[in-house]
Amino acid sequence: MQDSQHQTDTTMQRLVIITGPSGAGRSTATQILEDLGFEAIDNIPMSMLRRLLDAPGGDRPMAVGVDIRNRDFSVEGLQDLVEWLEARDDLALQLMFLDCSEDVLVRRYSETRRRHPLVPDAPAITGIEQEIGLLAPIRAQADIVIDTSELSPHDLKAALAEWFSDDRASTMGVTLHSFSYKRGLPKGVDMMFDCRFLHNPHWDPALRPLNGLEKAVQAHVEQDPRFAGFTGQVQALLLDLLPAFRKEGKAHLSVGFGCTGGQHRSVVVTETVARGLAEAGWQVSIRHGEQDRWGRGATKRDRQA
Template identity: 55%
Template sequence: MQDTANPIRVVMVTGPSGAGRSSAINALEDLGFEAIDNLPMSLIPRLLDGPPLPRPLALGVDVRNRDFSSESLIELVDRLHRLPNAAVELLYLDCDTDTLVRRYSETRRRHPLSPDDAPLIGIEYELALLEPVRARADVLIETTGLTPHHLRAEISRWFAPRDGRPMALSIQSFSYKRGLPRGVDMVFDVRFLTNPHWVPELREHDGRNPQVAAHIEADPRFADFFTRVHDLIASLLEAYVDEGKASLTIAFGCSGGKHRSVALAEKMARVLADQGWRVSKRHRELERRKLMAASEKQG
């Protein structure tokens, strides 16, 4: 079994067919990972329980896997996260529907979920099937506008060995009405801040809007809160690195997940990125609204 003092790094790679999963696995292999594609999920824990592995692992998992389901993949990731001898990250490669359809049209490939029908049928079904997995991802890379070269650069940015900042940070926003996100390490409640929802000209915008952010930051309680939270996070990051943690997820929650939590997540992500950390952002409720709008449009 792998030494718990030196846990093996395991990157599980998934996402919709055509989003670049094979290219990502090849890029990880070039970075020194041992790449295994579509190993049955039931065998993955046994692989990590075996003899010590000399290299980090990149494991490709998708709907072609014979025992695949969103629930089983999430349960597997949660189980592996509890292993003391492994540092596990779930990488999700995302892509919009139109681009996936175009890629299938250009390559004339059949979609694995609709081999006898138009690729669009399989693409839409697969995106819906993978939605819970997408929400659980530690690292999400949007490949819609990426060339294979740019995708390799993104993979390198996130997973190449580097000195000083080996840990990836995910900064998220969410609504308390829909519960806490899964797999979060630190949560901060920002419902005490002034709510732009009650300002008619700001209500329809979200926390990424400069006017919304300025309104929130004008709250007299904002500056002290943000400074204290940043100082707390900064004081813990190096300690987590020393413990060998590969990724850390920090979430800000508010009532609707649209204004205050989004603005705080955006600002904290920007500050930490400026300090040299590898940072990705997730806005759970905004992503959910986008998916619902796309579904209604297709319907």
């Protein structure tokens, strides 16, 4: 299967097959790709897909959603379809697998009160476990694996735009994340830096409810004598590595900066490094993983950065 980090041949029609366990976000992803300019088709029988691709007029990129609810779905059938598509010289194929943890899938089924399509008369967890095991060979074969366990629809849209938007610059894209170590390591990050050694604004009662986008917090963190050296060395490292990654065909690099609560120190460092990379000409986007919790009734412990 083609290297998913390389740009596809513009003389070939781009085809993205989206699959994964039920409830992982396949329908949402298909709709997002439609918004990005793809001809999007969800739940088409795999036998009909072959006929569709042989029909004239297929000049737009196409996104096709496939999972166990397809009438003629089987793992072997999907693998045979992928093999047939890869053999065609008019298609640039990418197989995208949307993954999700069992506990999140169970919660989603509980919230929607849906039955699992594999075992409609049994608890959802039974079908979820069976489906994850069934799809393991497809996951291993995928070009792109996105874990949606902690992604909102907005986050998923941003992730897919990084992979598939035709509007992004030809340079490699860079996303910098701030995150909270309390809530675990972020998914899909290529490298991480720990910011917990810097002076903590949490211990200043006036700064505690604020966040790292505010000047008072930034000034507090920047006064740490280690701040300038740390951010300067991280920026220099990334500026040294980014051209090498791009030369190897990598389309996107994701870098995480963590502190205890993801509200103060990691946010300041993320913003500082992002400015430096942008000034050097790199396409940079920023995600603050805890931003939705800032100032919205977070507990005292939640506010600790």
